[in-house]
Amino acid sequence: MKLIIVKDQNEGGQKGYEVFKDAKDANAKVFGLATGSTPLTTYAAITASDLDFTDATSVNLDEYVGLGEKDSQSYRYFMNENLFSKKPFKTSYLPNGLEDDAEKETKRYDKIIEENPIDLQILGIGKNGHIGFNEPGTAGDSLTHKVHLTESTIKSNARFFENEADVPNYAYSMGIGSIMKSKKILLEAFGESKAEAIKGMIEGPVTEDVPASFLQNHGDVTVIVDEAAASLLKNK
Ligand SMILES: O=P(O)(O)OC[C@H]1O[C@](O)(CO)[C@@H](O)[C@@H]1O
Numbered sequence: 001m002k003l004i005i006v007k008d009q010n011e012g013g014q015k016g017y018e019v020f021k022d023a024k025d026a027n028a029k030v031f032g033l034a035t036g037s038t039p040l041t042t043y044a045a046i047t048a049s050d051l052d053f054t055d056a057t058s059v060n061l062d063e064y065v066g067l068g069e070k071d072s073q074s075y076r077y078f079m080n081e082n083l084f085s086k087k088p089f090k091t092s093y094l095p096n097g098l099e100d101d102a103e104k105e106t107k108r109y110d111k112i113i114e115e116n117p118i119d120l121q122i123l124g125i126g127k128n129g130h131i132g133f134n135e136p137g138t139a140g141d142s143l144t145h146k147v148h149l150t151e152s153t154i155k156s157n158a159r160f161f162e163n164e165a166d167v168p169n170y171a172y173s174m175g176i177g178s179i180m181k182s183k184k185i186l187l188e189a190f191g192e193s194k195a196e197a198i199k200g201m202i203e204g205p206v207t208e209d210v211p212a213s214f215l216q217n218h219g220d221v222t223v224i225v226d227e228a229a230a231s232l233l234k235n236k
Helices: 009-025 040-048 075-084 102-115 151-160 176-180 192-203 211-217
Strands: 002-006 030-033 057-060 062-064 091-093 120-123 145-148 170-173 184-189 221-226
Touching (some): 009 120, 062 075, 184 192, 184 211, 192 211
Parallel strands (some): 120 184, 184 221
């Protein structure tokens, strides 16, 4: 893994933008995208740039089950607000949170991923080491699945909702196996609350207990962290 330690999230966002720019210059056509607070500065830097994605496709990692694009907490809404309304892509895919039939939806999404192999995947990381919504215990070869969110994730994400009870209990998530097939991966993490997960991801054993640790088996991962998120690493 290539580790880049930055001063703060703003500098991290600029570096993240550079990874997108390099990928675009190298003719990347499919971008795997993430939600959460982590990629926001990268999306802001992309938005402020002259990069053009109208010939590119995006495939997002995950979506809450039960929320649609008009729900302000849905990930489709988040992506529209923070990126797509300013930097449109030719086509943008997300799981459909309003589809009740999990088998139908996960199969549909796997087909999309197969037909649009991801050139660059951006990831955040959960405090418990999750990537996408792949919670601890998820198999390294998993495909798109319906996830029962952990208590830790519900608590972390409650800040985006009025009440913790409003956080959906389920989400559809791209699997770890699909994430691992991305040609290049960029993982960002900012703040002390991510330090334990970053240590486990980079210096711990490869284990389902820390889903991000599977990235040790990928040949092209760039990790951008601030000093706080890097604070528990022995080798910097
Ligand atoms: O960037 P945040 O808001 O800390 O969230 C971290 C992770 O949590 C998720 O939003 C899912 O809970 C991931 O998509 C993201 O990588």
